[in-house]
Amino acid sequence: MLTPSFEEDEEFPSTPGKFKIDRSHNMNRHFRRCFASTSTMFFWALLLIAFTASYLSFQSFVESRSRYFTSSCGAIQWENQVRNSGHIHRSGGMSVLVTGAAGFVGSHVSPALKKRGDGVVGLDNFNNYYDPSLKKARNLLLNSHRIFVVEGDLNDAKLLAKLFDAAAFTHVMHLAAQAGVRYAMENPNSYVQSNIAGLVTLLEACKSANPPPAVVWASSSSVYGLNEKIPFSEADRTDQPASLYAATKKAGEEITHTYNHIYGLSIIGLRFFTVYGPWGRPDMAYFSFTRNILQGKPITVFRGKNQGDLARDFTYIDDIVKGCLGSIDTSGTSTGSGGKKKGPAPYRIFNLGNTSPVRVPELVNILERHLKLKAKRNIVDMPGNGDVPFTHANISLAEKELGFEPITDLQTGLNKFVRWYLSYYGYNNRNAVE
Numbered sequence: 001m002l003t004p005s006f007e008e009d010e011e012f013p014s015t016p017g018k019f020k021i022d023r024s025h026n027m028n029r030h031f032r033r034c035f036a037s038t039s040t041m042f043f044w045a046l047l048l049i050a051f052t053a054s055y056l057s058f059q060s061f062v063e064s065r066s067r068y069f070t071s072s073c074g075a076i077q078w079e080n081q082v083r084n085s086g087h088i089h090r091s092g093g094m095s096v097l098v099t100g101a102a103g104f105v106g107s108h109v110s111p112a113l114k115k116r117g118d119g120v121v122g123l124d125n126f127n128n129y130y131d132p133s134l135k136k137a138r139n140l141l142l143n144s145h146r147i148f149v150v151e152g153d154l155n156d157a158k159l160l161a162k163l164f165d166a167a168a169f170t171h172v173m174h175l176a177a178q179a180g181v182r183y184a185m186e187n188p189n190s191y192v193q194s195n196i197a198g199l200v201t202l203l204e205a206c207k208s209a210n211p212p213p214a215v216v217w218a219s220s221s222s223v224y225g226l227n228e229k230i231p232f233s234e235a236d237r238t239d240q241p242a243s244l245y246a247a248t249k250k251a252g253e254e255i256t257h258t259y260n261h262i263y264g265l266s267i268i269g270l271r272f273f274t275v276y277g278p279w280g281r282p283d284m285a286y287f288s289f290t291r292n293i294l295q296g297k298p299i300t301v302f303r304g305k306n307q308g309d310l311a312r313d314f315t316y317i318d319d320i321v322k323g324c325l326g327s328i329d330t331s332g333t334s335t336g337s338g339g340k341k342k343g344p345a346p347y348r349i350f351n352l353g354n355t356s357p358v359r360v361p362e363l364v365n366i367l368e369r370h371l372k373l374k375a376k377r378n379i380v381d382m383p384g385n386g387d388v389p390f391t392h393a394n395i396s397l398a399e400k401e402l403g404f405e406p407i408t409d410l411q412t413g414l415n416k417f418v419r420w421y422l423s424y425y426g427y428n429n430r431n432a433v434e
């Protein structure tokens, strides 16, 4: 029988790239040795069958946990999972349905709620806008915090009704969305589907719940569009969106207002300013720049009018999480019941930004320092694809009402991001998907 030796351990290093290269050579050698006698062959066949059987039963266990149920037995198990995950473990705590839980912001907000004793149930459709394996990895992390994430779509009204039947959510943290400013030109309907139709389906479920939850949801700094008044304040114009993405987020602000007005839903809309950090979104500039710099590929740096640099009020994820928790804690309650308004409910919108915009070339300089590599910069004029030249948040309202206080500068936040990136993808960076 084959016994592992030091020599074999060395041939299977932990880096996945090397593992792949060496595997065929090793497999040939193992096959020659292992199948030299019939008894060893029989032993390996039994082992293979046992392994396959346990893998299949594990898979079906995982599927039954998260997917919509098909049998009554599965339904009971599913409802128990939802109820347990949404159970509150502290006095005065909340039970929160987090949509987009396996997304970037959702995967940070959910454990933060759970750690302080709140109940959390996730909902995510695990779509392939970017590498779904990253979403699955975030999901594993959530599971390790005993957070159950239901795989399903916002537009599935029946599923939402089942969720609200199974758990008495006090709050909905609505983070699921079609994100990305420039992708809206490629796939406009996905924005309508998620950010408008999905939002309405969710609000319908919220207003019908008894009692209805308070809703905190992700709007976007992009609603300021062509606004030139700096810094951006909540009272500034938001009627000149520069992208379809921004237009759907602005529509979301109007739609949530009507549900507040007609049904007494308590609403907080959060205008996030270019959120970044560990477990981030691969479609965002800081993430794709890191990947390309490590792979020795060029990066495209957009330049604005008169060759001016673009700038963003980059905001670190941990600061955003504090703003989300502050919103949940101060949301007030919805006043309606069973779809009938009983009195006025709060409707508020807040900027969550860092208040110190950084030019995109400076972002690249910081990444170069952290990665100890030079970027191959390809500087081009900003195409007319929905981008805005700069963002800059005035956060005095969020400071006053939510206790929001961002403390992470870009240098520090990107250092944490790069360390995560290297630990997740490895130094050879071969597994990073475009």
Ligand SMILES: O=C(O)[C@H]1O[C@H](OP(=O)(O)OP(=O)(O)OC[C@H]2O[C@@H](n3ccc(=O)[nH]c3=O)[C@H](O)[C@@H]2O)[C@H](O)[C@@H](O)[C@@H]1O
Pocket (backbone or CB within 6 Å): 179, 180, 181, 219, 220, 221, 222, 223, 272, 273, 274, 275, 283, 284, 285, 286, 300, 301, 302, 303, 310, 311, 312, 360, 387, 389
């Ligand atoms: O805060 C927001 O409202 C928005 O922030 C980001 O949108 P954006 O600020 O455009 O973030 P990135 O796509 O990471 O771009 C950052 C900056 O890098 C620039 N960029 C982007 C990509 C690229 O290849 N080159 C480049 O120079 C962009 O023009 C922009 O100035 C998110 O992608 C949106 O989902 C979010 O709603």
